[in-house]
Amino acid sequence: MSQTTATAGGGAVPEPDAKTTPAFRRLVVASSLGSAIEHYDFFIYAFTAPLVFDHFFFPKMDSVASMMAVYATFAVGFVARPLGGMVFGHYGDKIGRKAMLMMTFVIMGVASFLIGCLPRYDSAGLFAPVALVFLRFMQGFAFGGEYMNAVSLTLENAPQKRRGFFASWVNASGPIGIIVASGLIAILSGAYGKDLFIDWVWRIPFLFSFVLVVIGTYIRHSVDESLLLKKKHDEVGTQKAPILTALRSHKKAIVLGCLANMVHSSFQYLSTVFVIGYAVRTLGMSPAQVTSGPMFANIAEMLMVPLIAFYSDRFGRKPFMILGIVLAMIWFPIFFQILAMKDPLLLILGLVVSIGLIHGLMFAPEAAFTAELFPTEIRVSGSSLGKQFGIIFGGGMAPLVATWLMGQAGGSTTPVILYFEAIAAMAFVGMLLAPDKAKKVLD
Template sequence: MQEARANPNGLPPSAGDAGKTTPAYRRLVVASGLGSAIEHYDFFIYAFTAPIVFDHFFFPKMDSVASMLAVYATFALGFIARPLGGMVFGHYGDRLGRKAMLMMTFLLMGVSSFFIGCLPSYDTIGLWAPVGLIILRFLQGFAFGGEYMNAVSLTMENAPSGRRGFFASWVNASGPIGIIVASGLIALLGAVYSKEIFAAWVWRVPFLLSFVLVLVGTWLRYNVDESMLFKAVKDETKKQRAPLLEVIATYKKATILGCLVNMVHSAFQYMSTVFVLGYAIRQLGMAPSSITSGTMIANIVEMCLVPVIAAYSDRLGRRPFIIAGIVLAAIWYPFFFQIVLLKDPLLLVCGLVVSIGFIHALMFGPEAAFTAELFPTKVRVSGSSLAKQFGIILGGGLAPFAGTALMGGGQDFHLVVIYFEVIAVLAFIGVLIAPENAKRALG
């Protein structure tokens, strides 16, 4: 397998130079980060609202377990659409450039979220309500799948070589900002309004706000420069009719390794938040604000730790931190679910901070650079998008659905824990055999 290679001739000096960053580059980091934050906001307002409202709003003819399975199936659909978005926008990102694709994915995500907030209920238009939700959810996932690795590649390819992990991590670190805003807004609205009023119309407000965020993000991304490394190999990439086919033919091992890392961190994240949110509210009768507030605090901690961990990964390597996160997640997971069963809001908040703020940050901090460094510039977006999005489907996308199906209406978490431990073991083996590219020049 070909990995990220030594710096080829003709690359711009700043792409492999460990020197200072320019004001233009700092603007690029801010634009990529804020764009990622807004897209995470769009994605997670669905994640936080769906378990509270959507079962009776869009699927009222089903019993409680079946309706929640339907809600989580639409949640998973957004993840299933991600690889398709990654393939399409990755293809054009590798052929035409990263910047144009980021503009398109951002607009598509924001418009889809806005129209989810406009959807009538099942009682109003019948089956067209869940059909509309499914279509818009698919478009959300399609856009999100094309967004992430274009943003990471654009940021990392312009970064000083000795600080790639740190700067690439700002795309990941900015994601929690969107989650913080989404969870904080849902918690605030849930505290101000009764459950009945929230379910009637208030849930629409966070979705409708996406329109304003789209305008801000579009302006930010319009004013950034294209990747310097991409410009250096632009003539070569134009000769490639299908970068994805080259990835499948030449970089199968890299794709599998990237998939496993993203599978474990996303399974841990979404099982600890989305699945726990639905379970704690429906089965344990807890207030939504305790979970959403805990998620918000946990993401504040993670937002601060991700760049710090990534900066150390530039010095010590990506693999040690990811391995530590996987091992701690596997040990912590059974204890976390016992905390959930205690139904103590304060303990649950502490559990979420440990899970997301610390353990997930160990995996998430170096992940952006780890995944992108597995592939050379000419196929970086296609390859890393494929690895990233398939990993998130198999991990985070299926996690809430699988957890609900394994538990049914009971309170036995053993099968859920085993489900995660299997994922953790596979990812642990994958990282052990993965190359360490932190010190290698990008090719």
């Protein structure tokens, strides 16, 4: 771990200016790589579904209805996330962060592998889409319990003045998984062509999850538990129902965490998942041209997140998050004008600006910001509620709502733009009212 100071309760906590040790660096790597693999599993669905699943699982519907069904199954994963956050947050606060990270990892990987084994609707009937919905639910259930356990484990063992930087590695590693997922899909769709990709090649990224599960389980098995959580358990005991304590005593913090995550996730998924479907189905661009864009955008974000988070330790979380929200409100309508040009290079550049810069400003400080809203003994439970409900109402519902709005408006993107602007305006007010605990000692 980082250098620690003994406490009266018998535990140990990191010193404010402590140097990191090999044990702490292993913890950061384990949390980060695990998060990257979890994001890979979650986003191979996000990038494959708009290209394949309407043909494969919903062939009896017209084009709009089938895409609505695809985005509905996409949203199921997000609906399951608060449940996973509540279950794994409860036990993460009572038992420990590490054990929950092991469980969520295995559940996510197995669900992804099984999606790659599903038969198509033409051969299995309703079993195929029903099984898809169930496995997507399990993906979301695991992903909901993963994030805040990983962030809290890292944050609580980090030096006080570098919490944001080290916690951001969990966020920065997410784009690695997205890069691998989008890059692999772009390579496979380009190498085999659209027809073969839809027929069977799409299964390869899902089946590859089995290998990643084995690697990730081994990596996470070697890390230690949170020192700060052990200290709290020694001093005040274990909370009987951490989630109920959070709901009773930390309602404002939950709402603020929800708004922070709602705005960045809606911007992210509208700029990637929705745009992929829109560019291919409406604008007629090829899947290979479209799916390469998120890969470059996430490379940029992977590099930007630790840098932004580093400065959030010095200047606070709120200035960067507020700047990101304002820029997102300005940029979002401009991005759709760029899309209308149907230029693959401009699309890639637009995604780099959207995800690499603007989303990065909101996303980089978010890990520490959300976790710091809550005390240690209920940190995972409380922050998971804010995180996962924010992502449901933001990113999880955004592609579905945007598709419906555009269908109602006869193909116009104006309602989609207004929809995001409303979310951003609420988050902007929330950030103005939120506390900034970047320089305060964790309690």
